[in-house]
Amino acid sequence: MNQRLDPVPGQVSSGGVLEIGGRDLAVASLDAVARRRVSVSLSADEGFRDRIRQGAARVSEIIASGRQVYGISTGFGDSCTVSIPADQLHVLPLNLTRYHGCGMGEYLSDEAVRATMLARVNSLARGVSGVRLELLENLVRLLQEDVLPMMPAEGSVGASGDLTPLSYLAATLLGEREVRHQGRRRPAAEVLAEIGIEPLQLKPKEGLALMNGTAVMTGIAGIVWARARQLVHAANRITAMASTAMAGNADHFHPELFAMKPHPGQSRSAAAIRQVLPEHTGVPGVRLQDRYSIRCAPHVIGVLDDTLDWTERWLDIEFNSANDNPLIDPVDGSVYHGGHFYGGHVGQAMDSLKTAIASLADLQDRQMAQLVDARFSNGLPANLASEDNPERDSSHGLKALQISVSAWTAEALKLTMPATAFSRSTECHNQDKVSMGTIAARDALRVLELAEQVCTALLVTVSQALYIREQRNELRGLPATVEATLEAVRQVCPPVHQDRALEMELRALLDTLRDRRIPLENEQ
Numbered sequence: 381m382n383q384r385l386d387p388v389p390g391q392v393s394s395g396g397v398l399e400i401g402g403r404d405l406a407v408a409s410l411d412a413v414a415r416r417r418v419s420v421s422l423s424a425d426e427g428f429r430d431r432i433r434q435g436a437a438r439v440s441e442i443i444a445s446g447r448q449v450y451g452i453s454t455g456f457g458d459s460c461t462v463s464i465p466a467d468q469l470h471v472l473p474l475n476l477t478r479y480h481g482c483g484m485g486e487y488l489s490d491e492a493v494r495a496t497m498l499a500r501v502n503s504l505a506r507g508v509s510g511v512r513l514e515l516l517e518n519l520v521r522l523l524q525e526d527v528l529p530m531m532p533a534e535g536s537v538g539a540s541g542d543l544t545p546l547s548y549l550a551a552t553l554l555g556e557r558e559v560r561h562q563g564r565r566r567p568a569a570e571v572l573a574e575i576g577i578e579p580l581q582l583k584p585k586e587g588l589a590l591m592n593g594t595a596v597m598t599g600i601a602g603i604v605w606a607r608a609r610q611l612v613h614a615a616n617r618i619t620a621m622a623s624t625a626m627a628g629n630a631d632h633f634h635p636e637l638f639a640m641k642p643h644p645g646q647s648r649s650a651a652a653i654r655q656v657l658p659e660h661t662g663v664p665g666v667r668l669q670d671r672y673s674i675r676c677a678p679h680v681i682g683v684l685d686d687t688l689d690w691t692e693r694w695l696d697i698e699f700n701s702a703n704d705n706p707l708i709d710p711v712d713g714s715v716y717h718g719g720h721f722y723g724g725h726v727g728q729a730m731d732s733l734k735t736a737i738a739s740l741a742d743l744q745d746r747q748m749a750q751l752v753d754a755r756f757s758n759g760l761p762a763n764l765a766s767e768d769n770p771e772r773d774s775s776h777g778l779k780a781l782q783i784s785v786s787a788w789t790a791e792a793l794k795l796t797m798p799a800t801a802f803s804r805s806t807e808c809h810n811q812d813k814v815s816m817g818t819i820a821a822r823d824a825l826r827v828l829e830l831a832e833q834v835c836t837a838l839l840v841t842v843s844q845a846l847y848i849r850e851q852r853n854e855l856r857g858l859p860a861t862v863e864a865t866l867e868a869v870r871q872v873c874p875p876v877h878q879d880r881a882l883e884m885e886l887r888a889l890l891d892t893l894r895d896r897r898i899p900l901e902n903e904q
């Protein structure tokens with residue numbers, strides 16, 4: 381495992397195991413677990429385990445005392461006024477999981493489900509949700525064995541927790557509904573039996589604890605966050621390569637200039653671009669000031685970079701929080717009734733991040749528009765069609781790729797409508813204000829996927845533009861870091877001499893980008 385590429389600072393053992401329980405985990409670990417770059421274990425620390433045991437014991441005490449506690453001895457949501465008779469307490473959590481089994485739409489991806497599972501275990505491991513240690517152990521086993529609930533993506537308002545999708549996680553622990561395991565969709569009961577996990581019978585509070593939180597949106601948010609970080613590096617490198625190919629003005633990225641308007645991410649972007657611009661390429665520049673998509677690139681990329689900074693802090697808190705209700709102090713038994721299932725911070729973070737990611741795609745779309753248009757590219761051929769091609773007049777180079785980029789960009793921009801603005805009153809007006817954070821997170825993931833496609837196309841485009849300069853012997857002084865980027869891109873998608881169908885190469889390059897196998901970061 382490459383620590384630099386999967387930054388989970390100090391949290392992963394040398395064997396690549398992330399320990400859950402007793403301490404905060406980094407947001408980046410959601411993506412690392414989602415991609416199976418690390419495996420997970422539950423802390424063996426006795427202090428941690430005792431705290432969990434004590435929490436579960438508090439729930440038993442509450443029941444024995446006959447005290448009214450929401451969701452333990454009452455109905456759910458607006459039905460909190462209904463007192464549940466003692467002989468029905470044990471069916472209450474089971475019913476909760478079952479009546480929420482009404483999700484629809486596509487199923488969440490394996491990656492999103494793994495991240496969701498990690499987010500839920502980590503929250504329950506705070507020790508204030510009153511679940512048994514066995515429940516945590518079984519959840520961790522499911523992650524270890526990669527037994528993934530078939531979890532429909534739609535049906536959460538993101539404020540009574542991700543109740544409906546998380547009911548599918550609960551159902552798996554019970555041996556109900558279906559899972560994906562080793563690429564096959566199968567009954568949960570069958571897979572549990574195969575790997576030797578005894579189905580749980582939920583105790584009071586455990587159904588609510590599993591479902592009444594923000595794990596789905598937080599898991600997806602962690603994936604979006606980590607992959608968007610990679611897009612920042614790619615955008616900086618692509619901007620430098622585009623500027624080099626069009627003989628842009630390096631002064632636009634001068635450190636003194638950025639000291640005069642020091643948004644941190646913007647300055648980082650300018651520095652990353654300038655660091656890899658050649659002293660002079662041999663092509664004379666023609667404009668004192670480049671067009672905005674080059675000159676203002678740090679001002680666009682920097683917004684994403686800075687948004688990633690504050691959203692990391694918010695997601696960190698959410699991921700390591702007890703997002704559940706009610707919460708039970710395992711030490712003194714106090715019960716706190718509140719609304720920590722509310723995903724407002726994740727929703728706002730995702731709505732903001734998706735806007736910044738789509739804006740980055742738009743920047744790259746404009747950069748491509750310059751590179752393929754002979755009127756704007758300082759001497760590059762139309763469509764970047766290769767010049768050492770005898771059938772040159774009949775070839776159209778990257779023309780269609782640009783059209784695709786325009787389509788992907790439009791689709792990404794279209795999805796930037798803020799989901800959090802669509803709160804509606806539901807559940808008999810008990811949930812009369814909700815976050816829609818899960819929709820925001822799903823939108824953000826889709827925007828990210830489209831932006832990754834745009835970014836992949838731009839890598840091909842700048843590689844082609846620089847190739848044409850190389851062929852003309854117009855390129856000197858490319859730094860080794862840029863050469864390394866070019867080499868990685870060209871291994872998967874070599875320069876285009878004659879028109880060819882690029883789809884498979886683009887798909888392979890997209891995977892390479894997502895797997896962080898393209899060197900994009902400057903030497904520190």
Ligand SMILES: N[C@@H](Cc1ccc(O)cc1)C(=O)O
Nearest residue numbers: 456457540541543592705721
């Ligand atoms: N999130 C609600 C609980 C709830 C659970 C299930 C429901 O169907 C509705 C509401 C609360 O804690 O108040």
